Amino acid sequence: MSVNFQKDGDNIVTLTLDMPGRSMNVLNEALTAPFMEAIAAIEADPAIAGVIITSGKADFVAGADIEKLFQITEAQTAFDLVQQFKGFLRRLELCGRPVVAALNGTALGGGLELALACHHRIAINNPKAKFGLPEVKLGLLPGGGGTQRLPRMIGIQGALQLMLEGKELRAEEALQQGIIQELASDREDLLAKAKAWCLANPKAKQPWDDKKFRWPGGDSRSPGNGQLWAIAPSMASAKTHGNYPAATNIMSCVFEGGIVDFDTGCEIESRYFVNCALSPVAKNMIGTLWFQLNAINKGKSRPEGIAPSKVSKVGILGAGMMGAGIAYASAKAGIQVVLLDNSLETAENGKDYSSKLLDKAIKRKQQTAEGKQALLDRIRPTVDFGDLASCDLIIEAVFEDREVKATVTRKTEALISADAVFASNTSTLPITGLAQASVRPENFIGLHFFSPVDKMPLVEIIVGRQTSQQTLARGFDYVQQIKKTPIVVHDSRGFYTSRVFGTYVMEGLKLLMEGQHPRAIEMAGLQAGMPVGPLAVHDEVSLSLSLHILQQTRKDFAEAGKPFAGHPADAGLEKMVTQLDRKGKKAGKGFYDYPENESKHLWPGLQQAFPLAATQLPQKDLIERLMFVQANEAAKCYEEQVVLTVADANIGSIFGWGFAPFQGGALQYINAYGVANFVRRANQLSEQFGSYFAPAAILVKMAEQGKHFE
Numbered sequence: 001m002s003v004n005f006q007k008d009g010d011n012i013v014t015l016t017l018d019m020p021g022r023s024m025n026v027l028n029e030a031l032t033a034p035f036m037e038a039i040a041a042i043e044a045d046p047a048i049a050g051v052i053i054t055s056g057k058a059d060f061v062a063g064a065d066i067e068k069l070f071q072i073t074e075a076q077t078a079f080d081l082v083q084q085f086k087g088f089l090r091r092l093e094l095c096g097r098p099v100v101a102a103l104n105g106t107a108l109g110g111g112l113e114l115a116l117a118c119h120h121r122i123a124i125n126n127p128k129a130k131f132g133l134p135e136v137k138l139g140l141l142p143g144g145g146g147t148q149r150l151p152r153m154i155g156i157q158g159a160l161q162l163m164l165e166g167k168e169l170r171a172e173e174a175l176q177q178g179i180i181q182e183l184a185s186d187r188e189d190l191l192a193k194a195k196a197w198c199l200a201n202p203k204a205k206q207p208w209d210d211k212k213f214r215w216p217g218g219d220s221r222s223p224g225n226g227q228l229w230a231i232a233p234s235m236a237s238a239k240t241h242g243n244y245p246a247a248t249n250i251m252s253c254v255f256e257g258g259i260v261d262f263d264t265g266c267e268i269e270s271r272y273f274v275n276c277a278l279s280p281v282a283k284n285m286i287g288t289l290w291f292q293l294n295a296i297n298k299g300k301s302r303p304e305g306i307a308p309s310k311v312s313k314v315g316i317l318g319a320g321m322m323g324a325g326i327a328y329a330s331a332k333a334g335i336q337v338v339l340l341d342n343s344l345e346t347a348e349n350g351k352d353y354s355s356k357l358l359d360k361a362i363k364r365k366q367q368t369a370e371g372k373q374a375l376l377d378r379i380r381p382t383v384d385f386g387d388l389a390s391c392d393l394i395i396e397a398v399f400e401d402r403e404v405k406a407t408v409t410r411k412t413e414a415l416i417s418a419d420a421v422f423a424s425n426t427s428t429l430p431i432t433g434l435a436q437a438s439v440r441p442e443n444f445i446g447l448h449f450f451s452p453v454d455k456m457p458l459v460e461i462i463v464g465r466q467t468s469q470q471t472l473a474r475g476f477d478y479v480q481q482i483k484k485t486p487i488v489v490h491d492s493r494g495f496y497t498s499r500v501f502g503t504y505v506m507e508g509l510k511l512l513m514e515g516q517h518p519r520a521i522e523m524a525g526l527q528a529g530m531p532v533g534p535l536a537v538h539d540e541v542s543l544s545l546s547l548h549i550l551q552q553t554r555k556d557f558a559e560a561g562k563p564f565a566g567h568p569a570d571a572g573l574e575k576m577v578t579q580l581d582r583k584g585k586k587a588g589k590g591f592y593d594y595p596e597n598e599s600k601h602l603w604p605g606l607q608q609a610f611p612l613a614a615t616q617l618p619q620k621d622l623i624e625r626l627m628f629v630q631a632n633e634a635a636k637c638y639e640e641q642v643v644l645t646v647a648d649a650n651i652g653s654i655f656g657w658g659f660a661p662f663q664g665g666a667l668q669y670i671n672a673y674g675v676a677n678f679v680r681r682a683n684q685l686s687e688q689f690g691s692y693f694a695p696a697a698i699l700v701k702m703a704e705q706g707k708h709f710e
Helices: 029-044 066-071 075-093 110-116 146-154 156-165 171-177 187-200 223-240 245-257 262-277 280-297 321-332 344-363 369-377 402-413 431-437 469-481 497-513 518-527 534-541 543-559 570-579 619-639 646-657 666-673 675-689 697-705
Strands: 003-007 012-017 050-055 099-103 120-124 182-184 313-317 336-340 379-382 393-396 421-424 444-449 458-463 485-490
Touching: 003 029, 012 029, 012 187, 029 075, 050 187, 066 075, 066 280, 075 110, 075 262, 099 110, 099 187, 110 146, 120 171, 120 187, 146 156, 146 245, 146 262, 156 223, 156 245, 171 182, 182 187, 223 245, 245 262, 245 280, 262 280, 280 485, 280 646, 280 666, 313 321, 313 402, 321 336, 321 344, 321 369, 321 379, 321 444, 336 344, 344 369, 344 379, 369 379, 393 402, 402 421, 402 431, 421 469, 431 444, 444 469, 458 469, 458 646, 469 485, 485 646, 497 518, 497 534, 497 570, 497 619, 497 646, 518 534, 518 619, 534 543, 543 570, 619 646, 619 666, 619 675, 619 697, 646 666, 666 675, 675 697
Parallel strands: 012 050, 050 099, 099 120, 120 182, 313 336, 313 393, 336 379, 393 421, 421 444, 458 485
Antiparallel strands: 003 012, 444 458
16 A cells, blocks of 8 residues: 555554655555545544654655646646645645644655645754755646645745745755754654654644634735735746746735635635646646656666766866866765866865865855865875876866877876776867877767856766767766766767857857847847857857867868868857957956946947847847757757757756756757747748758658657
């Protein structure tokens, strides 16, 4: 049985949720059906003095059954499903006995909503456990009464912040917020405290079921919340540009629920939940950020038949921002780190990067002084290549220069063991070419991290022409060991992420060269769902770096005797850097000016350098040009087998450069647009703005066959 029913000598019933054959409890019929039977048994037995709900798994309840929800296409079906779930939660909190949620681990989404329906919540103080309502991250809203219970429990403002951000709290944070009432040291302490509370509170009921109930901080009509409702919707709209209906629906649930009784508020929530659940946004986000992401994390792109591996010691060549970030991520995962640079001072500075990150974590109470020291003790700064000898993985993060990389490759390989893996953190230089400096190219691979490493979740694994499957598997295992998401791509110039991301920033520059207003260009990027406009992000990446890559590419093509087509915006890039000396954010001037102690602003000289056209394009055209150029290039990468799976392409686009999450990724954007419609529109853009918009051959074929990316 999924629900184990036990009654002790004091007539306290413990319901232990433990679904057979699953590593985590999930709220589906296999769990809720026996749960409802247990509630019925409690209601029928007047001798029962209290109820404790806990889990037989490592965590409490993971949440709702996303797979079942994803398959629903009819509004009534979705409404009935969520109302049924609310119904049994309501029976639980109105059963006439004290009910305690004994949270032995993580409770997210529907799992936390189940806990909120209990009269008291106690959690083991486990630093790995998380508590929250993160449904917004999948385009949904809490549908099990979360938008009604949480505001009535901790206040409207606090509840909105948690739900709109989808924030996941540690146990101590949840205690501070008032979501959890007590902490326990272990399972025995947890159950003992739960039982004691039941015995001490025989007439417990929810605050909102008391006639004297008053909202903490006031209901929706209170003066204290008046200012919130006056500005919150406009702030959300400015942030989301209307791309995330779940955010608006969450606010509507809380506002409307704040002027009606609890049960009416729950029905209101159900109707807004249906609106979210059936929306294209939720379907896009669930398909990619749930199913495809889970497939990647379960090893979809990892070679089969190769035993799992773990890195015990990693050597990092280069202690700059990237190398320092990789060192921190590795040490955080418990790996010994050798951080090497040309000078000990530079290497020490690289280690100090970790120290500063840890100081911030201590201030947020996410780290202790002891934990900080233990992590720092795992990082050894050095200038001696001999210290790399015992490393089983080397990650080269030196300057993007082929000769510099070749030199450190040879020096390192002369010292490390024959079976050690050598990885390059290059973002653009082909791995097969870099591996020519190696005496064992089968052990050579690309591990492309993203900046800042401590925040960015993705690592792009690049397989060179001679990279072995064993090396790929070891690289994949290391990326998961440091709690990052790996995607696997085949070697090519720019690989997948840099190649497609480059189309976004270069299209922004192309629009500027055509005379489109820079503010309109930037706004189009934001309205499309990108985190930063194309001109601003180009500044952050560095215009001088883009020019260096362009020059290196031209040189490589010339040496190979191949023609180089280039991009229509190359001339604009050269003009910005060489003629105008505008090299980007690091230099303090690019498309934007970066005055000290002031916010950045678009450089006033842009309109003189790139005069405005008499006719400005509709904003819709700007948005589609920025999105189509990325999606079409992603399709070409898939066609050329640079990226091997739809999941890697979609997750890589969202996690790698921030492709609009609500679209579900670059290839899902094409699916949602309709492949045939995309091809038709791409042809129009090609005729009007340039042949590089012409649809990828694979898209033309898919349109003819009525297929889509799966």
